[in-house]
Amino acid sequence: MKKLESRPPEGVEVKARGLTKRYGAKLAVDDLSFTARPGVVTGFLGPNGAGKSTTMRMLFGLSRPTAGTITIGGRRLTDLEDPARSVGALLDARAVHPHRTAADHLLAFTQAAGLDRSRVGEVLDLVGLTSAAGRRAGEFSLGMQQRLGIATALLGDPGVLVLDEPLNGLDPEGIRWMRTLMRDLARQGRTILFSSHLMSELELTADDVIVVGQGRLIAETTLARFVEDNTTQAVTVRAAAPDALARALSEAGVIFAMQPDSSFLVTGTDTSTVGKIAAAEGIALDELVRVRESLEDVFLRLTHDVTEYGSHTS
Amino acid sequence: MNLIRSEWTKLRTVRSTWIAALSAVAAGVALSVLGATDLLSASPSDLPAGWDPTSASLKGFLFAQLIIGMLGALSVTPEFGTGMVGTSMVFVPSRSRLLAAKAAVVAAIGLAVGLVTTLLSFTVVQLMLKSAGLPAAGVADPGVAGALVGAALYLTLVALIGLAVGALARSATTSLAVLVGALLLVPALGPSLPGVLGDLFGRLWPITAGQSAYTVVPVDGMVAPVTGLIVLTLAAVGVSVAGHAVFRLRDV
Numbered sequence: 283m284k285k286l287e288s289r290p291p292e293g294v295e296v297k298a299r300g301l302t303k304r305y306g307a308k309l310a311v312d313d314l315s316f317t318a319r320p321g322v323v324t325g326f327l328g329p330n331g332a333g334k335s336t337t338m339r340m341l342f343g344l345s346r347p348t349a350g351t352i353t354i355g356g357r358r359l360t361d362l363e364d365p366a367r368s369v370g371a372l373l374d375a376r377a378v379h380p381h382r383t384a385a386d387h388l389l390a391f392t393q394a395a396g397l398d399r400s401r402v403g404e405v406l407d408l409v410g411l412t413s414a415a416g417r418r419a420g421e422f423s424l425g426m427q428q429r430l431g432i433a434t435a436l437l438g439d440p441g442v443l444v445l446d447e448p449l450n451g452l453d454p455e456g457i458r459w460m461r462t463l464m465r466d467l468a469r470q471g472r473t474i475l476f477s478s479h480l481m482s483e484l485e486l487t488a489d490d491v492i493v494v495g496q497g498r499l500i501a502e503t504t505l506a507r508f509v510e511d512n513t514t515q516a517v518t519v520r521a522a523a524p525d526a527l528a529r530a531l532s533e534a535g536v537i538f539a540m541q542p543d544s545s546f547l548v549t550g551t552d553t554s555t556v557g558k559i560a561a562a563e564g565i566a567l568d569e570l571v572r573v574r575e576s577l578e579d580v581f582l583r584l585t586h587d588v589t590e591y592g593s594h595t596s
Numbered sequence: 597m598n599l600i601r602s603e604w605t606k607l608r609t610v611r612s613t614w615i616a617a618l619s620a621v622a623a624g625v626a627l628s629v630l631g632a633t634d635l636l637s638a639s640p641s642d643l644p645a646g647w648d649p650t651s652a653s654l655k656g657f658l659f660a661q662l663i664i665g666m667l668g669a670l671s672v673t674p675e676f677g678t679g680m681v682g683t684s685m686v687f688v689p690s691r692s693r694l695l696a697a698k699a700a701v702v703a704a705i706g707l708a709v710g711l712v713t714t715l716l717s718f719t720v721v722q723l724m725l726k727s728a729g730l731p732a733a734g735v736a737d738p739g740v741a742g743a744l745v746g747a748a749l750y751l752t753l754v755a756l757i758g759l760a761v762g763a764l765a766r767s768a769t770t771s772l773a774v775l776v777g778a779l780l781l782v783p784a785l786g787p788s789l790p791g792v793l794g795d796l797f798g799r800l801w802p803i804t805a806g807q808s809a810y811t812v813v814p815v816d817g818m819v820a821p822v823t824g825l826i827v828l829t830l831a832a833v834g835v836s837v838a839g840h841a842v843f844r845l846r847d848v
Contacts, residue, residue: 339682339847339848342682342685342686343685343686343689344682344685344686344847344848345847345848346847359686359689360689360690362689365686365687365688365689366686366687369686371682371683371686373679373682373683373686374679374682376678376679377678377679377680377682377683378678378680379606379610379674379675379678379680380678381610381611381612382606382609382610383609386605386609387609389605389609390602390603390605390606390609391602391683391684391687393598393599393601393602393605394598394599394602394684394687394688395598395687396598434683
């Protein structure tokens with residue numbers, strides 16, 4: 283029985299290269315390449331059916347890639363000497379025997395990994411399920427099952443954590459807990475890769491984002507960069523003399539549209555430019571506001587474009 | 597050893613294992629007793645020549661084997677049903693080792709349940725026969741101890757076949773259907789097939805052949821006990837190889 287060494291966990295890169303999975307005529311994952319770095323939380327974002335779960339299943343050796351590789355520190359999961367110490371997985375929180383207690387569920391995997399059974403109590407404590415240790419997993423709410431799934435993933439104190447929709451089914455307190463946990467684990471130097479189909483779940487959690495749609499990579503960047511690159515700049519401007527303002531804007535050559543409340547939506551420029559155009563013509567402004575697309579809108583637009591593209595080419 | 601411990605934990609911590617084990621013993625003994633009761637009013641001269649008190653005391657196997665086969669299947673099908681097998685495979689990426697650990701635990705449970713069912717059925721029925729003034733068998737009688745060991749091995753092999761069927765079918769209901777067919781229907785209906793087929797199924801269907809393992813007096817048309825055990829073992833190896841291949845290669 284191994285006690286866990288008190289060495290800091292070693293995060294390594296999770297790397298996909300040309301990863302492809304074909305089911306019959308359908309390409310679930312299409313030539314996907316990305317890297318998740320140690321020390322940061324990487325959000326793996328895509329609408330349902332984008333191939334996120336399939337990608338994770340290939341990472342865990344549960345399904346075989348049609349082409350390409352996905353590796354943990356350059357090695358496939360099946361080649362790792364001590365998989366439980368290297369990588370923790372949350373695949374499907376409901377994947378527990380409904381009649382087995384939380385503690386027994388964890389004990390079976392503790393033994394499989396050759397870990398000391400004291401780990402069971404430690405991870406239960408870590409996820410706040412100590413009082414539910416003797417209860418059957420089938421009686422758990424989805425939120426508690428998520429916590430049990432995280433506890434299972436953390437048994438071997440692994441350097442890499444890969445979590446499929448970990449925020450799904452959690453209440454607001456649970457979501458905050460999970461976010462804090464992921465950020466803390468990343469700060470310790472671990473690699474955290476978690477999937478979500480909601481941009482809002484990533485906004486406060488992820489440092490890096492990998493966005494997929496229809497099995498293809500749409501973006502791989504930092505969250506800040508992703509926001510900057512993809513949110514369109516727009517300005518709402520309103521004046522007591524809309525006609526004069528329209529003339530000034532059109533002479534300045536900016537793109538704008540009149541809105542029902544007789545304000546103008548100006549795109550492709552910023553507030554200071556619009557302000558100067560108005561000032562040059564001596565037009566007094568009642569309102570000058572920068573508007574920004576929500577990230578959720580950006581995400582929907584990006585993944586929608588892929589869908590469109592896909593249906594045109596197929 | 598860690599893996600075997602883990603698989604033992606998985607099985608011992610769900611109620612269905614214990615329900616199956618207890619009902620295999622209970623049903624096995626109860627049906628054996630029931631099968632012997634209609635003999636009790638007979639006089640020794642009514643018994644046919646070559647009557648075998650040992651195999652006559654194990655009639656309950658007919659049903660007990662089905663439960664023991666399901667015990668084997670249930671060591672793997674719930675993992676597929678819930679998806680927990682995915683987590684198991686992350687902890688144990690070598691699927692062959694994972695399945696081998698399951699097989700070791702299933703064999704141990706099958707042997708234990710098989711031995712208890714065999715010894716209880718044998719002891720109770722022999723006591724009944726003796727008190728009715730009928731010829732009874734004792735463990736020290738020639739061939740009896742071997743037949744009892746053969747009986748327990750027969751049930752162990754059925755448990756392993758159940759595991760392999762579970763790995764192939766991935767569902768408890770499908771496994772049950774397959775086991776009912778293989779353990780009950782084919783042995784019952786096979787011999788009535790025309791010509792060579794009937795002869796083949798009547799003698800060499802692995803379950804039928806395996807049942808000769810717990811006979812002391814040779815039965816006409818049945819293979820010898822050791823031959824029977826070998827045929828059943830080969831069949832168990834065959835389905836296990838198939839189950840292993842599918843378990844190892846199929847995406848989960």
